[in-house]
Amino acid sequence: MKGNEAIAHAAIRCGCDGFFGYPITPQSEILETLALEKPWETTGMVVVQAESELASINMVYGGGAVGKRVMTSSSSPGVALMQEGITYMSGAEIPGVIVNVQRGGPGLGTIQPSQSDYYQSTRGGGNGDYNVIVLAPASVQEMADFMDLAFTLAFRYRMPTMILSDGVIGQMMEKVVLPPYKPRRTEEEIRRECPWAANGCKGRKNNVLTSLSLDPAWMERHNQHLQEKFRTIRENEVRYEEYLTEDAEYLIVSFGSAARIAQKAIEICRQEGLRIGMLRPITLWPFPAHQIQALSERMKAILCLEINAGQMVDDVRLSVMGRCPVIHYGRMGGMVPTPEEVVEVIKNKLTVKF
Amino acid sequence: MKEELIIAGFGGQGVLSMGKILAYSALMEGREVSWMPAYGPEQRGGTANVTVIISDQSISSPILSTFDTAIILNQPSLERFEPTIRPGGTLIYDEYGICKPPTRKDLNIYRINAMDAAAEMENVKAFNMLVLGGLLKVRPIVTIENVLQGLRKTLPERHHHLIPMNEKALRKGMEIIELIND
Numbered sequence: 001m002k003g004n005e006a007i008a009h010a011a012i013r014c015g016c017d018g019f020f021g022y023p024i025t026p027q028s029e030i031l032e033t034l035a036l037e038k039p040w041e042t043t044g045m046v047v048v049q050a051e052s053e054l055a056s057i058n059m060v061y062g063g064g065a066v067g068k069r070v071m072t073s074s075s076s077p078g079v080a081l082m083q084e085g086i087t088y089m090s091g092a093e094i095p096g097v098i099v100n101v102q103r104g105g106p107g108l109g110t111i112q113p114s115q116s117d118y119y120q121s122t123r124g125g126g127n128g129d130y131n132v133i134v135l136a137p138a139s140v141q142e143m144a145d146f147m148d149l150a151f152t153l154a155f156r157y158r159m160p161t162m163i164l165s166d167g168v169i170g171q172m173m174e175k176v177v178l179p180p181y182k183p184r185r186t187e188e189e190i191r192r193e194c195p196w197a198a199n200g201c202k203g204r205k206n207n208v209l210t211s212l213s214l215d216p217a218w219m220e221r222h223n224q225h226l227q228e229k230f231r232t233i234r235e236n237e238v239r240y241e242e243y244l245t246e247d248a249e250y251l252i253v254s255f256g257s258a259a260r261i262a263q264k265a266i267e268i269c270r271q272e273g274l275r276i277g278m279l280r281p282i283t284l285w286p287f288p289a290h291q292i293q294a295l296s297e298r299m300k301a302i303l304c305l306e307i308n309a310g311q312m313v314d315d316v317r318l319s320v321m322g323r324c325p326v327i328h329y330g331r332m333g334g335m336v337p338t339p340e341e342v343v344e345v346i347k348n349k350l351t352v353k354f
Numbered sequence: 355m356k357e358e359l360i361i362a363g364f365g366g367q368g369v370l371s372m373g374k375i376l377a378y379s380a381l382m383e384g385r386e387v388s389w390m391p392a393y394g395p396e397q398r399g400g401t402a403n404v405t406v407i408i409s410d411q412s413i414s415s416p417i418l419s420t421f422d423t424a425i426i427l428n429q430p431s432l433e434r435f436e437p438t439i440r441p442g443g444t445l446i447y448d449e450y451g452i453c454k455p456p457t458r459k460d461l462n463i464y465r466i467n468a469m470d471a472a473a474e475m476e477n478v479k480a481f482n483m484l485v486l487g488g489l490l491k492v493r494p495i496v497t498i499e500n501v502l503q504g505l506r507k508t509l510p511e512r513h514h515h516l517i518p519m520n521e522k523a524l525r526k527g528m529e530i531i532e533l534i535n536d
Contacts, residue, residue, distance in 0.1 A: 111394075112392075168390065168416065168417065171390070171391055172388060172389060172390045172391075172416045173374065173377060173387070173388065173389035173390075174386075174387060174388045174389070174413070174416070175381060175386060175387060257416075257417075260414055260415045260416060260417075261414075261415045261417060263414035263415065264414040264415035265415075267414060336417055338415075338417060338418065338419035339414075339415045339417070339418065339419070340419045340420065341419070
């Protein structure tokens with residue numbers, strides 16, 4: 001099954017109430033699969049092809065505001081359009097899931113894979129002081145597994161959560177075990193779990209969900225509350241995977257599809273006796289800064305491999321704080337590095353110099 | 355066991371579906387598989403290729419730059435992928451649309467006139483299954499039985515009556531493939 005198809009099937013299975021999206025390569029199979037599966041006839045999940053990305057994200061805002069598990073998906077230029085809705089959701093503390101199957105940019109760019117939305121995803125993306133939780137799947141299996149996780153985190157912290165995939169993981173097919181069916185929550189369950197939701201105020205004070213206040217003192221307190229929440233997330237929700245780091249002298253930090261390529265490069269280098277391992281951030285925000293810092297204490301040098309001009313490398317350098325040299329390698333505009341190319345970089349730029 | 359293949363041609367030839375059927379068949383045998391397509395926005399006529407990896411172990415990179423086996427179905431793909439086959443590897447090509455045949459001496463090169471055979475079968479859509487049959491003759495990665503299982507899995511049920519025709523094409527492909535160098 002394709003990564004995009006896995007997202008669609010996992011959404012139906014994890015009790016998603018609604019999908020609102022607009023087609024764009026390389027993620028159109030998500031909407032296509034949902035249309036073929038017709039979940040409105042089985043679980044009651046709503047699937048709407050909206051008139052635009054702006055409409056999609058604002059439908060997610062509306063669905064999330066009433067406590068429903070709702071989502072949208074798009075690719076880079078489409079997600080750029082959605083940023084207004086995402087910052088509004090963040091301000092109003094409305095949960096929702098956004099899937100970004102990245103393609104090359106800037107602008108309309110290409111339809112080929114890229115990881116160049118790292119900054120946009122991990123720095124908030126829209127206006128104001130905020131972050132969204134960002135999960136980076138590296139396999140079709142993780143595409144399926146992260147769907148329920150994304151909803152769980154979005155509701156635990158009342159904020160938009162992003163699955164940041166790319167054209168490689170979205171388009172490739174591999175083996176996947178789909179999660180078991182979980183029923184959609186009933187209205188009573190939503191009332192119990194989401195006392196903040198704007199789903200009818202009979203017998204209680206009305207809930208107001210807005211990102212607007214003209215009182216700066218109130219707005220500062222609201223921002224402090226958001227920052228407190230972000231701190232809690234940084235303390236509790238960091239996820240990552242280590243690969244052959246125990247005896248490693250060199251480290252690759254890489255996420256998503258780039259981590260798959262890095263893994264192959266490591267296999268090749270290990271055969272030649274080079275002690276190299278990898279740390280793969282699974283949450284890009286919150287970033288596994290402490291883990292990278294700890295590993296950097298015993299590394300000769302670190303290579304940050306990402307399919308962009310060098311974005312995550314900033315976070316790696318901030319984590320390492322000069323304890324060892326950090327270099328970056330990447331391709332841009334829809335070109336994807338090959339494992340052999342990465343092996344060359346490891347040999348010619350990493351291990352000979354440091 | 356590990357087999358890394360590239361199947362390359364132009365859109366509409368059935369390149370991606372051939373790879374998909376192969377991957378599904380290997381999945382039926384309990385192998386690890388990955389299928390990674392590369393194509394342009396066109397539905398027909400653009401270049402299309404797919405990397406298929408079949409392995410007993412878990413697969414790291416779905417993207418490769420060298421291959422054990424290449425199936426080449428047009429001239430631009432031959433020029434692009436002939437140099438990427440590992441020494442001792444296999445190259446299969448259909449003569450139709452190839453004006454400059456492959457030249458490497460360190461490969462097992464096979465020719466299959468699948469386009470002609472498809473025309474003889476009065477079914478040009480059988481083309482990719484003829485080629486797949488040829489591949490399985492020279493690289494028995496999966497059994498024909500599992501390919502047919504794979505077909506049952508990938509084809510919508512309304513097309514299941516076409517499976518016998520596909521089987522015929524697979525077996526015909528096995529007959530007509532020929533080694534052109536020793």
